[in-house]
Amino acid sequence: MVIKVENLTKRYGDLIALDNFNLEVNHGEIFGLLGPNGSGKTTAINCILSLLKYDKGTVKIYNKPMAPDAYDIKEKIGLVMQNVAVFEELTVYENVDYFCGLYIKNKKLRLKLVEEAIDFVGISYYKDFYPKMLSGGLLRRLNIACGIAHQPKLIIFDEPTVAVDPQSRINILEGIQKLNKAGATIIYTSHYMEEVEQICTRIGIMDKGRIIAIGTKEELKDMISSGEKITVELFSMDNKILEDIKGLPHIVSAEYRDNSLIVRSSKGKNNLVSVLDYLKSNDIDFGRIYSEPPTLNDVFLEITGKELRD
Amino acid sequence: MFLHNYIYRLKCIIRDKEFLFWTLLFPIILATLFNFAFSNITEAEKFTRLNIAVVDNEEFRQNTALQRAIKAAANSSGDKDQEGLFNIRYTSKEEGDKLLEDREIEGYIYLDNGIKLVVKESGLSQSIIKGFMDHFMQLSSTLETIIRKDPQSMERGILDKAEAAINYLKEVAPSKSSPDIVVNYFYNLIAMACMYGGFWGLKEVTVIQANLSSQGARINIAPIHKFKIFIVCVLAAVTVQLFEILLLLAYLALVLKISFGNQIGYIIFTCIVGTITGVTFGAFVASVVKKGEGVKIGILIGSSMTMSFLAGMMYDKMKYIISTKVPVIGYLNPANLITDCFYSLYYYGINTRFFINIGVLCVFIVFFSLCTYLILRRQKYASL
Numbered sequence: 001m002v003i004k005v006e007n008l009t010k011r012y013g014d015l016i017a018l019d020n021f022n023l024e025v026n027h028g029e030i031f032g033l034l035g036p037n038g039s040g041k042t043t044a045i046n047c048i049l050s051l052l053k054y055d056k057g058t059v060k061i062y063n064k065p066m067a068p069d070a071y072d073i074k075e076k077i078g079l080v081m082q083n084v085a086v087f088e089e090l091t092v093y094e095n096v097d098y099f100c101g102l103y104i105k106n107k108k109l110r111l112k113l114v115e116e117a118i119d120f121v122g123i124s125y126y127k128d129f130y131p132k133m134l135s136g137g138l139l140r141r142l143n144i145a146c147g148i149a150h151q152p153k154l155i156i157f158d159e160p161t162v163a164v165d166p167q168s169r170i171n172i173l174e175g176i177q178k179l180n181k182a183g184a185t186i187i188y189t190s191h192y193m194e195e196v197e198q199i200c201t202r203i204g205i206m207d208k209g210r211i212i213a214i215g216t217k218e219e220l221k222d223m224i225s226s227g228e229k230i231t232v233e234l235f236s237m238d239n240k241i242l243e244d245i246k247g248l249p250h251i252v253s254a255e256y257r258d259n260s261l262i263v264r265s266s267k268g269k270n271n272l273v274s275v276l277d278y279l280k281s282n283d284i285d286f287g288r289i290y291s292e293p294p295t296l297n298d299v300f301l302e303i304t305g306k307e308l309r310d
Numbered sequence: 311m312f313l314h315n316y317i318y319r320l321k322c323i324i325r326d327k328e329f330l331f332w333t334l335l336f337p338i339i340l341a342t343l344f345n346f347a348f349s350n351i352t353e354a355e356k357f358t359r360l361n362i363a364v365v366d367n368e369e370f371r372q373n374t375a376l377q378r379a380i381k382a383a384a385n386s387s388g389d390k391d392q393e394g395l396f397n398i399r400y401t402s403k404e405e406g407d408k409l410l411e412d413r414e415i416e417g418y419i420y421l422d423n424g425i426k427l428v429v430k431e432s433g434l435s436q437s438i439i440k441g442f443m444d445h446f447m448q449l450s451s452t453l454e455t456i457i458r459k460d461p462q463s464m465e466r467g468i469l470d471k472a473e474a475a476i477n478y479l480k481e482v483a484p485s486k487s488s489p490d491i492v493v494n495y496f497y498n499l500i501a502m503a504c505m506y507g508g509f510w511g512l513k514e515v516t517v518i519q520a521n522l523s524s525q526g527a528r529i530n531i532a533p534i535h536k537f538k539i540f541i542v543c544v545l546a547a548v549t550v551q552l553f554e555i556l557l558l559l560a561y562l563a564l565v566l567k568i569s570f571g572n573q574i575g576y577i578i579f580t581c582i583v584g585t586i587t588g589v590t591f592g593a594f595v596a597s598v599v600k601k602g603e604g605v606k607i608g609i610l611i612g613s614s615m616t617m618s619f620l621a622g623m624m625y626d627k628m629k630y631i632i633s634t635k636v637p638v639i640g641y642l643n644p645a646n647l648i649t650d651c652f653y654s655l656y657y658y659g660i661n662t663r664f665f666i667n668i669g670v671l672c673v674f675i676v677f678f679s680l681c682t683y684l685i686l687r688r689q690k691y692a693s694l
Contacts, residue, residue, distance in 0.1 A: 071533035085524035089325035102532035
């Protein structure tokens with residue numbers, strides 16, 4: 001086991017930021033910590049890394065208690081923070097070299113690792129640029145290079161794609177998967193469920209300082225009663241039709257807005273077929289049809305009663 | 311590891327243009343302005359000969375003693391640094407009145423049943439002329455009395471001896487350097503520049519504190535001891551600041567021609583101690599004040615300027631007032647201690663006063679460093 005956290009509790013006065021937080025991360029995983037802003041993801045990471053004091057609980061990394069002076073553990077960890085943590089006065093190359101130098105004493109090895117990290121995030125062309133000359137996306141990539149240059153075994157990405165353009169986002173997500181394939185265990189925190197679904201092998205959903213659900217994305221979706229979401233383009237609608245559809249088997253809700261009939265079903269087969277059969281049999285003309293499986297947002301919605309982005 | 315960190319901290323410091331302005335350019339600009347402002351101060355204190363007139367009438371021509379005295383006062387005494395008192399014109403009374411009316415002379419001496427001084431107004435110049443006249447009349451009266459009682463004294467040359475006016479007191483300067491109030495302003499300026507080293511101390515503590523900067527958070531999760539990184543950062547800050555202070559010193563000495571006496575080794579030693587005091591003071595402020603960077607910089611500038619003010623940078627009498635009324639403040643003010651080191655070196659050379667100042671500065675360095683480290687070594691933060 002790479003990380004084992006038990007009953008971690010962190011209070012800021014009356015506010016409980018982490019409430020008996022438990023977590024286990026296994027070797028070789030990309031573990032996603034998904035939750036809305038303020039759910040406690042970054043606080044959990046800072047406590048795990050012994051940056052923040054906590055009131056209660058234990059943190060073990062590689063089966064050893066984590067502490068500020070646990071240098072043997074620290075040298076195996078890389079952190080890519082939410083804020084870009086680089087020096088404005090140093091160039092791209094110098095920044096990566098400086099932070100890599102805090103871990104790697106051998107100069108020859110360090111120079112090789114720095115070059116590799118810069119190549120890996122795709123900013124070789126900008127090596128001699130100062131951070132203020134870089135776009136937001138390139139800055140994020142530099143931030144990643146600084147966190148991974150020493151080739152850590154455990155890499156923690158804390159919301160690395162906030163305010164990043166789509167191209168850089170794809171680049172970052174692909175990079176994380178490559179690092180994982182190369183042997184690194186990853187913890188990835190985000191409030192973007194699509195990203196977490198895309199790259200994480202296991203996901204913990206956080207709310208109000210606790211993990212409220214944990215598992216693979218399929219396991220999480222199986223936990224809830226919601227099934228597919230069916231959207232049918234309709235140009236007219238009356239209340240009788242809406243009520244009839246709501247009465248069909250396994251249909252949880254139906255609503256009509258923006259020329260679309262939106263139907264949510266519970267788990268079960270042939271829900272789409274039964275809706276279409278009803279429309280055909282009543283000679284109702286319809287346009288395009290979409291069927292979407294439940295998302296992690298549906299999981300969060302069902303467990304907490306609110307949207308993930310609320 | 312040490313060299314790696316040290317070199318990169320040096321790079322970060324010397325590329326920080328804002329702080330470079332405050333620590334290097336600002337003192338140089340201020341020194342240049344001081345130089346302009348003070349260049350005429352000593353000129354104003356120089357004595358200029360007074361223009362007077364003597365009414366050349368029959369009574370004056372008969373008074374050979376006064377003629378000799380005026381002639382002696384008009385001429386240099388032979389000492390290169392000591393010029394005569396008066397530029398003298400010999401005129402008629404009417405001409406003397408006109409010259410006085412036209413303000414071409416400060417007054418005129420007129421003999422009419424005794425010596426009279428005619429002036430248009432009262433002031434320093436007129437007081438000097440009157441002083442001369444009083445001195446002459448007092449001396450004349452004394453000599454008259456002596457000669458009346460002892461006519462033989464004339465033969466023994468009493469008149470020549472009286473004119474010789476031997477001064478039995480000799481002025482001896484405590485140091486080889488000549489007194490100059492202007493140098494104190496520049497010593498204060500160096501002290502202020504040393505205290506501005508606090509900018510670098512503040513910067514360095516900020517970058518290694520996880521609760522003050524995101525770079526600090528990254529450094530805190532690295533496998534490196536906090537004390538080691540603190541020492542490296544302070545050393546880098548001291549290196550840059552010392553270089554800047556030596557540049558300022560060179561500018562003052564070589565360009566502005568400010569005298570620092572001849573104790574160059576001890577002057578550089580004072581700069582080193584002053585620089586370390588400034589840098590550790592900034593580190594102390596950064597670690598103790600729990601506010602944003604802007605507030606910390608404000609406190610640093612405010613406290614440095616207050617220290618400099620109390621050391622006499624804006625008002626030259628302040629140093630004297632503090633040292634006589636509340637001397638303890640003088641010892642609690644690092645800027646004053648640095649200024650006083652230069653001051654005592656310039657006027658008195660190496661002495662106890664210099665070493666006491668250095669000793670108190672060293673106590674400050676230990677205090678600031680210890681407090682900073684005790685706060686920094688707290689390895690976990692309550693909030694980030």
